[in-house]
Amino acid sequence: MNDFPGAPDETSTSLGGGRLRVLAAMSGGVDSAVAAARAAEAGHEVTGVHLALSGNPQSFRTGARGCCTLEDARDARRAADVIGIPFYVWDLAERFREDVIDDFVAEYAAGRTPNPCLRCNEKIKFSALLDKAVALGFDAVCTGHYAQIVTGPDGSRELHRAVDPAKDQSYVLGVLDAEQLAHAVFPLGDTPKELVRAEADRRGLAVAQKPDSHDICFIADGDTQGFLERRLGTRAGEIVDTDGTRLGEHSGAYGFTIGQRKGLRIGHPAADGKPRYVLDISPVDNRVTVGPVEALDVAALSAVRPRWCGPEPVGPGAYHAQLRAHGEPVPVTAELVDGELRVELAVPARGIAPGQAVVLYDGTRVVGSATIATTARTALSG
Amino acid sequence: MPYLDHAATTPMLPEAVLAMSAHLGSTGNASSLHAAGRRARRVIEESRETLALALGARPSEVVLTGGGTESDNLAVKGLYWARRDADPARVRILCSPVEHHAVLDAVEWLERHEGARIDWLPVDGYGRVHPEALRAAIARNPADVALVTVMWANNEVGTVQPVRELAAVARESGIPMHADAVQAFGQLPLSFADSGLDALTVTGHKIGGPYGIGALVLSRSAAPVPLLHGGGQERDVRSGTLDVPAAAGFAAAAEIAVRRQPGYAPAVAALRDSLVAGVLAAVPDAVLNGDPGPGADRRLPASAHFSFPGCEGDALLMLLDARGIECSTGSACSAGVPQPSHVLLAMGVEPAAARASLRFSLGHTSTEGDVAALLAAIGPVVERARMAGAASTRR
Numbered sequence: 001m002n003d004f005p006g007a008p009d010e011t012s013t014s015l016g017g018g019r020l021r022v023l024a025a026m027s028g029g030v031d032s033a034v035a036a037a038r039a040a041e042a043g044h045e046v047t048g049v050h051l052a053l054s055g056n057p058q059s060f061r062t063g064a065r066g067c068c069t070l071e072d073a074r075d076a077r078r079a080a081d082v083i084g085i086p087f088y089v090w091d092l093a094e095r096f097r098e099d100v101i102d103d104f105v106a107e108y109a110a111g112r113t114p115n116p117c118l119r120c121n122e123k124i125k126f127s128a129l130l131d132k133a134v135a136l137g138f139d140a141v142c143t144g145h146y147a148q149i150v151t152g153p154d155g156s157r158e159l160h161r162a163v164d165p166a167k168d169q170s171y172v173l174g175v176l177d178a179e180q181l182a183h184a185v186f187p188l189g190d191t192p193k194e195l196v197r198a199e200a201d202r203r204g205l206a207v208a209q210k211p212d213s214h215d216i217c218f219i220a221d222g223d224t225q226g227f228l229e230r231r232l233g234t235r236a237g238e239i240v241d242t243d244g245t246r247l248g249e250h251s252g253a254y255g256f257t258i259g260q261r262k263g264l265r266i267g268h269p270a271a272d273g274k275p276r277y278v279l280d281i282s283p284v285d286n287r288v289t290v291g292p293v294e295a296l297d298v299a300a301l302s303a304v305r306p307r308w309c310g311p312e313p314v315g316p317g318a319y320h321a322q323l324r325a326h327g328e329p330v331p332v333t334a335e336l337v338d339g340e341l342r343v344e345l346a347v348p349a350r351g352i353a354p355g356q357a358v359v360l361y362d363g364t365r366v367v368g369s370a371t372i373a374t375t376a377r378t379a380l381s382g
Numbered sequence: 383m384p385y386l387d388h389a390a391t392t393p394m395l396p397e398a399v400l401a402m403s404a405h406l407g408s409t410g411n412a413s414s415l416h417a418a419g420r421r422a423r424r425v426i427e428e429s430r431e432t433l434a435l436a437l438g439a440r441p442s443e444v445v446l447t448g449g450g451t452e453s454d455n456l457a458v459k460g461l462y463w464a465r466r467d468a469d470p471a472r473v474r475i476l477c478s479p480v481e482h483h484a485v486l487d488a489v490e491w492l493e494r495h496e497g498a499r500i501d502w503l504p505v506d507g508y509g510r511v512h513p514e515a516l517r518a519a520i521a522r523n524p525a526d527v528a529l530v531t532v533m534w535a536n537n538e539v540g541t542v543q544p545v546r547e548l549a550a551v552a553r554e555s556g557i558p559m560h561a562d563a564v565q566a567f568g569q570l571p572l573s574f575a576d577s578g579l580d581a582l583t584v585t586g587h588k589i590g591g592p593y594g595i596g597a598l599v600l601s602r603s604a605a606p607v608p609l610l611h612g613g614g615q616e617r618d619v620r621s622g623t624l625d626v627p628a629a630a631g632f633a634a635a636a637e638i639a640v641r642r643q644p645g646y647a648p649a650v651a652a653l654r655d656s657l658v659a660g661v662l663a664a665v666p667d668a669v670l671n672g673d674p675g676p677g678a679d680r681r682l683p684a685s686a687h688f689s690f691p692g693c694e695g696d697a698l699l700m701l702l703d704a705r706g707i708e709c710s711t712g713s714a715c716s717a718g719v720p721q722p723s724h725v726l727l728a729m730g731v732e733p734a735a736a737r738a739s740l741r742f743s744l745g746h747t748s749t750e751g752d753v754a755a756l757l758a759a760i761g762p763v764v765e766r767a768r769m770a771g772a773a774s775t776r777r
Contacts, residue, residue, distance in 0.1 A: 047700070047704070086700070086703055086704070088696060088699075088700055090696065131773040132697075132770050132773050134773070135766075135769040135770035135772070135773035136697060136700070136701065136766060136767070136769075136770045137701075137766060
């Protein structure tokens with residue numbers, strides 16, 4: 001028996017095979033609506049829930065636009081009604097603010113570049129939400145993420161990339177551990193996005209033509225700079241080159257990302273006439289260092305807070321590493337040393353920012369992830 | 383399917399369905415002069431007379447509206463504007479903090495946009511306003527009060543207000559008083575003439591009538607500024623083509639609800655009492671909110687409201703829903719993101735306990751089987767919700 005149409009047969013056995021009580025997280029978008037519909041069609045007892053993550057639950061009464069608005073909640077409720085499942089709105093705003101938004105701001109303040117979607121998956125969807133769901137008697141949480149769970153040769157549940165490489169979201173799920181994956185259902189991993197849209201249309205889900213969301217959900221206008229400025233204030237500092245020569249000024253080091261080229265507002269060109277990139281952000285002295293593109297090349301990195309989707313690997317191993325969302329995987333050797341993941345890149349890669357996650361893959365299988373702490377540059381250190 | 387949410391809406395009485403459907407196929411604007419118009423007008427006026435009789439009012443005092451929310455808005459805003467226009471000093475509104483949002487939000491809107499000042503009347507732990515509290519609030523400056531608005535009975539906890547005493551206090555100073563009687567109508571004996579009120583809100587769908595129609599009973603001396611301007615229907619207070627089938631359905635339901643009330647109230651109260659006793663036996667630390675009664679002058683006969691310590695109301699609701707038992711965390715209007723009820727907060731209930739609350743409201747179709755189904759489920763459901771409550775505070 002196949003739990004979810006098109007999903008590998010093993011999925012059913014690994015989830016127990018029978019009728020499950022599934023809590024479907026419904027954002028109001030196409031993907032989570034189709035995911036919930038597929039779970040219900042597979043015979044599970046599905047309940048839809050929309051997470052109110054907005055800091056101000058009053059927006060549910062005043063109809064404010066932005067993150068998790070009344071409109072999104074209505075779209076989710078409408079989809080749940082069409083599918084024919086109960087639907088509730090759960091207020092997780094406080095946990096979201098503490099675990100995702102405050103962390104996001106603190107990471108930028110420390111000169112790093114966080115990925116709030118990973119954080120939300122780890123701390124909200126598959127922690128706060130999952131814990132509450134399990135306590136209420138649910139077996140699993142279902143989301144519209146594009147990733148696959150398959151049963152490996154030893155019977156354990158493995159997280160794999162989606163079949164649609166353009167939509168694959170396994171990177172943002174790389175923070176989930178085996179226990180979290182044991183209660184996760186991803187019905188869309190076997191289907192290309194365009195077919196999901198068509199399916200939503202066929203199922204009469206009015207959200208079929210709703211555009212994908214791309215921006216950070218709690219920064220409704222997409223202006224991350226402005227958001228950070230409101231939270232952290234402005235703090236003038238220097239922009240310098242690799243020799244320490246002062247090239248310009250900025251209003252807050254947190255406004256920069258490693259590898260950034262645009263918006264540096266440096267008056268005079270580099271001596272060699274080549275474009276300059278952000279190489280380093282030092283929050284302590286509020287200094288931003290810029291330099292040539294070659295200096296961005298990273299040959300090795302170390303990462304903290306490792307999380308394993310299955311058993312913890314022993315000894316050094318050869319993997320492919322993805323270093324940011326939608327980044328190309330690169331061949332690496334990785335080893336866990338004193339709880340820290342040491343990664344050596346076979347070929348130097350650019351634009352690697354501390355705070356981002358390194359996710360290790362063995363083929364399509366997600367092995368685990370860790371948060372990049374330091375990078376070793378080839379050019380800068382040489 | 384045990385339906386324990388009659389305070390949100392109750393099934394239509396078959397007689398109301400018949401009365402309403404008898405007119406759905408007829409043409410006629412009650413304002414027209416020709417025969418079709420006269421036929422429609424006759425139905426409207428007969429319905430008005432039936433409603434007036436049921437409400438202890440004169441037919442000319444019954445203004446048909448689009449429902450309880452509209453009646454509340456018309457009373458609160460309309461009377462405020464009229465009183466202020468007559469004397470610009472009269473901008474103070476005396477209001478209980480346990481009102482339905484249709485009054486609460488209207489009053490707060492007047493404060494934000496129309497220069498009103500709100501004096502919240504203090505309530506006791508049952509949510510009751512005492513006449514002395516109203517007297518003291520008026521005495522602070524009788525000349526600047528625009529109106530008093532206190533509901534007849536609370537929609538969440540069921541506490542009945544001493545409306546007649548309050549209206550008498552307001553009348554001493556010549557101040558008009560409005561009461562939202564949406565929940566009281568059909569459950570308590572209700573006479574506009576005896577109440578001493580100037581305005582009274584009722585609605586159709588809470589008494590077995592149709593949705594989308596209500597009435598504001600309005601003393602003939604009260605002339606609120608209208609919310610809706612147009613053809614001048616309903617004493618020029620509420621313009622709009624009259625809904626003939628809905629008026630007929632509303633009147634049929636009102637006539638039956640009032641005629642049956644003397645027998646219905648004690649019967650439903652007995653059923654409610656068995657529900658309360660059963661819930662407290664199954665969950666010994668559950669807290670009954672509102673006036674515990676007995677007596678229909680203290681508590682609505684069909685309503686029961688509890689806090690279940692350690693639970694989230696939305697979790698309880700979901701677990702009961704999954705077992706086919708339909709109830710509510712409060713008034714249906716605040717359904718969405720769970721917020722602690724303003725009624726419970728005003729009564730001095732802690733926010734955590736306020737969020738841990740459920741309302742069970744019975745009605746004309748309720749049976750012992752409905753109560754038995756709830757009592758069989760409530761113990762395990764509360765236990766399960768407590769585990770979830772503990773899980774959501776764990777980090």
